[in-house]
Amino acid sequence: MSNVVYLISSLPSLTFGQSPPISLDSFHIEAKEQLSSTNFKRLQELDLKNIIDAETGKLRKFAEVSEQLKADVLEIRNAKKNERNPAVAIVPKTVLEQNPLDREKSIMKWQWEQLTNIDSGEIFSVTAVFIYKLKLQILHRLNSFSAEKGWEILESVVNPPKKMEEL
Amino acid sequence: MAVLKIKYTKTERARQKKILKVSLRMLPLFEAMEKSLMVTINTIAENIERIKEAIEQNKKEAEPWIAVISDSWVDISSYISVNKVITKPVDVAGVRVHQFDKVDFDVAPITDETPLWVDSAVELMQDQLQLLAEIKCLEAQIELLEEELLEVRARIKLFENRRIPNAKTAIRKIGQKLQDDERLMIATAKVVKTKKAEEVKI
Numbered sequence: 441m442s443n444v445v446y447l448i449s450s451l452p453s454l455t456f457g458q459s460p461p462i463s464l465d466s467f468h469i470e471a472k473e474q475l476s477s478t479n480f481k482r483l484q485e486l487d488l489k490n491i492i493d494a495e496t497g498k499l500r501k502f503a504e505v506s507e508q509l510k511a512d513v514l515e516i517r518n519a520k521k522n523e524r525n526p527a528v529a530i531v532p533k534t535v536l537e538q539n540p541l542d543r544e545k546s547i548m549k550w551q552w553e554q555l556t557n558i559d560s561g562e563i564f565s566v567t568a569v570f571i572y573k574l575k576l577q578i579l580h581r582l583n584s585f586s587a588e589k590g591w592e593i594l595e596s597v598v599n600p601p602k603k604m605e606e607l
Numbered sequence: 608m609a610v611l612k613i614k615y616t617k618t619e620r621a622r623q624k625k626i627l628k629v630s631l632r633m634l635p636l637f638e639a640m641e642k643s644l645m646v647t648i649n650t651i652a653e654n655i656e657r658i659k660e661a662i663e664q665n666k667k668e669a670e671p672w673i674a675v676i677s678d679s680w681v682d683i684s685s686y687i688s689v690n691k692v693i694t695k696p697v698d699v700a701g702v703r704v705h706q707f708d709k710v711d712f713d714v715a716p717i718t719d720e721t722p723l724w725v726d727s728a729v730e731l732m733q734d735q736l737q738l739l740a741e742i743k744c745l746e747a748q749i750e751l752l753e754e755e756l757l758e759v760r761a762r763i764k765l766f767e768n769r770r771i772p773n774a775k776t777a778i779r780k781i782g783q784k785l786q787d788d789e790r791l792m793i794a795t796a797k798v799v800k801t802k803k804a805e806e807v808k809i
Contacts, residue, residue, distance in 0.1 A: 489680060489720065510719045517717070517726065540724035541672035547723075584679035593676050594669075594728075597684050598735040 445564045447474035451572060456552045460579040467576055471569060479566050486570055488551070488577040498558045498567045502574075505530065505554055509547070541585065548578050613777050615784040623781065627774035634766045637759055640701065644756045647700040651745050651752070658738050658745075665738075669731050675724045686715045686725060687732050692740045699748060702755045707744035710737045 447470060452461035472480050491499075491506045512531040519526035526536065535546045552575060559571045613619065676683055690713045694705035712733060717725060 513723055514719055516723060520726070539672040540727040541675040544675050544678070544722060544724050581679055584677055585674040586677045587670075587674040589677035590673035590675065593683060594673065594732065594735070597687065597732050598739060 443474040444566055444569060447471060448564055448568055448572070454572065454575045454579060456549055456578070457582065458579065459583055460576060462576065464573075464576060464580060467573065471573075475566070475569065479569075483570060483573060486573055488574050488581075491574075499570055502554055502558055506551075509551075545582070545585075548582060552578055613780055615781050615788075617781075617785065620778055620781040620785070623774045623777040626770060627778065630766050630770045630774060634763065634771070637763045637766065641756065641759045641763060643700045644702075644752055644759060648749055648752050648756065651749050655742055655745050655749075658742050662735060662738050665731060665734055672724070672727070676728050678722065678724070681722060681725060683725065683728050683732075686717075687729050687736070688713045689736055689740070692744070694744055700752060700755075702751055704748040704751050705744060706748075707741045710740050712736070 450470065451467070454461070468484065471483055475483060486499075491503045508530045512526075512528040515528055516526045516531070516536065528536070531547070531550075535543050535550075538546060555571045555574055555578075559568060689710055691711040693708045693711055695708050696703055697706045698704075699706075710733075714729060714733075717729075
């Protein structure tokens with residue numbers, strides 16, 4: 441328990457929209473020193489991209505809302521395919537009218553808030569460390585959004601260099 | 608320029624007249640073909656410009672959200688690639704060219720885990736790839752039409768500078784020679800007649 445308190449106290453605080461103050465690797469290194477091998481293994485396996493039903497405790501709740509989010513995303517896709525209005529359960533309707541970037545950011549903000557809600561009752565518990573990782577993943581993902589890189593990627597797909605084409 | 612070798616015969620004059628007649632009839636056809644090719648090339652060039660504008664418009668529309676394409680969670684380049692550009696052969700201004708039909712894409716399946724923005728990015732990329740493929744087809748058409756235009760222009764030049772003037776010159780020269788021959792023949796006949804008349808007197 442004291443190790444978890446030490447770990448959480450030593451980690452920089454996270455705010456949505458900021459540049460990640462710590463890399464995921466550094467976070468793992470620090471966590472490995474303070475967590476039990478079982479908890480560290482759980483932490484390593486924990487991934488925002490793949491929150492699974494097997495999650496227990498407070499994270500189970502997050503896994504459930506993440507599943508609902510997936511269902512909403514599927515509904516949005518189906519509605520678009522069938523040219524009808526989507527009947528979403530948890531995604532705010534305003535999000536649907538946003539451009540792809542703002543929509544993604546809104547979804548991430550929504551995930552962040554869900555995690556914050558869980559976090560508020562879990563100060564200095566191992567769940568707080570797990571939530572920290574998930575939030576850090578959100579920040580890293582958010583930080584990867586770059587217009588300059590976006591144009592480069594678009595260009596590389598629609599107009600690949602000639603040498604590549606010949607290959 | 609090579610010296611024009613002419614056979615000074617009536618048959619040759621008739622042949623040259625036929626060449627002149629055919630050339631004068633064909634020249635306007637080639638000129639019309641040249642005009643048609645030029646108009647077609649300009650129209651295609653305008654189409655290319657329009658498509659380029661559409662590409663720019665797509666980019667402008669994507670500008671507010673293009674940053675999401677660099678999402679570290681997704682390798683968007685693995686979602687779409689061109690399998691084949693499908694074209695159909697058509698005759699444009701008398702030239703067989705390939706007209707753009709559609710692009711056959713290889714699109715990776717979108718799973719439940721795939722972020723929503725991927726759908727928009729794949730649509731954008733399909734649009735851009737399709738428009739670029741169309742431009743490539745049109746540029747290939749222009750290349751073929753320009754080759755044909757060069758040939759037609761060479762023919763026009765041949766008719767204007769060689770065949771028609773040569774035929775006219777040949778007809779004029781043969782005509783003069785035949786006239787000269789005729790006069791010479793008449794003069795000779797007269798001389799022979801006069802000589803014969805003098806011999807009779809003696």
